[in-house]
Amino acid sequence: MGVSLRGKGRPAPRRADILDLTMPLSSVSGNNHPSGSRNIPYRSHDSGMSSQPVIDVVDVHREYKMGGETVAALRGVSMCVQPGEFVAIVGKSGSGKTTLLHLLGCLDRPTRGSYRLGGSDVQGLTDDALSSLRNEHIGFVFQSFQLLARASAAKNVALPLVYAGVPRRKRRELAAAALERVGLGDRLNHRPNQMSGGERQRVAIARALVGSPTLLLADEPTGNLDSTTEREAMRLFYELHEAGNTIVLVTHEPSIAQQCPRAIRLADGRVIGDGAGSRVGSASYEPVEATHAG
Numbered sequence: 531m532g533v534s535l536r537g538k539g540r541p542a543p544r545r546a547d548i549l550d551l552t553m554p555l556s557s558v559s560g561n562n563h564p565s566g567s568r569n570i571p572y573r574s575h576d577s578g579m580s581s582q583p584v585i586d587v588v589d590v591h592r593e594y595k596m597g598g599e600t601v602a603a604l605r606g607v608s609m610c611v612q613p614g615e616f617v618a619i620v621g622k623s624g625s626g627k628t629t630l631l632h633l634l635g636c637l638d639r640p641t642r643g644s645y646r647l648g649g650s651d652v653q654g655l656t657d658d659a660l661s662s663l664r665n666e667h668i669g670f671v672f673q674s675f676q677l678l679a680r681a682s683a684a685k686n687v688a689l690p691l692v693y694a695g696v697p698r699r700k701r702r703e704l705a706a707a708a709l710e711r712v713g714l715g716d717r718l719n720h721r722p723n724q725m726s727g728g729e730r731q732r733v734a735i736a737r738a739l740v741g742s743p744t745l746l747l748a749d750e751p752t753g754n755l756d757s758t759t760e761r762e763a764m765r766l767f768y769e770l771h772e773a774g775n776t777i778v779l780v781t782h783e784p785s786i787a788q789q790c791p792r793a794i795r796l797a798d799g800r801v802i803g804d805g806a807g808s809r810v811g812s813a814s815y816e817p818v819e820a821t822h823a824g
């Protein structure tokens with residue numbers, strides 16, 4: 531099954547563990563097409579019949595030391611995300627969204643609190659093991675796209691597979707399939723500066739998907755797009771959700787969170803709301819005490 535994480539007992543396939551935090555490293559698993567054979571029914575987070583969550587965060591804190599001062603970016607965040615969910619994390623600038631996303635993506639560790647990714651407790655892992663877990667299970671989409679300017683779309687998308695040790699022909703095949711999946715099957719040889727902002731964003735999404743990650747994380751993915759392209763990007767995320775992908779998307783825009791089935795609201799490093807995305811900003815948006823997440 532596409533979304534279950536490899537149990538601790540089972541050895542991960544051999545790979546080069548490259549600790550390049552700017553790269554959304556993923557690796558190849560059995561299911562090579564992101565939308566392909568995954569047929570995971572949508573489960574709402576409060577269905578009460580959930581299997582093992584993809585994300586299980588309990589009372590997580592993250593403090594940054596700045597000279598003599600301590601900045602508390604996260605102050606006791608708890609949240610759970612089930613396989614197949616599409617969740618927005620919404621909040622004002624400085625509320626802790628990026629910090630939380632980096633923790634979820636194993637780019638960083640909590641100061642205290644626990645995080646289980648697909649049942650694996652990340653706390654006890656060595657840096658190498660954390661990096662393996664990330665490479666294998668996480669696809670990242672950054673606001674600034676972070677594409678290599680001089681490489682074609684196909685090369686950009688194939689890059690995580692280079693680190694994962696996938697042979698060249700297979701890389702080309704998988705990159706083409708991922709670009710096809712995001713509607714860029716006819717742009718394989720275009721470089722980023724030969725593409726529009728929306729197209730670049732889709733290349734970044736294809737790169738995040740190419741290794742069939744368990745979890746797709748996106749930080750303000752529409753932040754650099756105009757409103758038409760923003761709509762297209764959100765439609766693509768929705769299609770990926772419908773194909774069974776688990777997605778967590780960070781945004782400061784309530785209008786983006788409203789398009790997601792579920793939205794978790796952060797303020798000052800705490801969860802202050804969790805409920806249907808469509809209700810964000812309305813009086814019926816659930817306060818967090820009313821949900822599982824408190």
Ligand SMILES: Nc1ncnc2c1ncn2[C@@H]1O[C@H](COP(=O)(O)OP(=O)(O)O)[C@@H](O)[C@H]1O
Pocket residue numbers: 594595596601602603621622623624625626627628629630
């Ligand atoms: N590397 C860092 N060092 C010190 N403070 C940081 C660092 N990263 C973030 N912060 C602080 O933590 C808080 C949350 O930041 P961030 O997670 O980036 O929020 P958001 O993504 O919601 O805008 C802010 O007050 C920010 O200034």
Ligand SMILES: [Mg+2]
Pocket residue numbers: 627628629
């Ligand atoms: Mg941010």
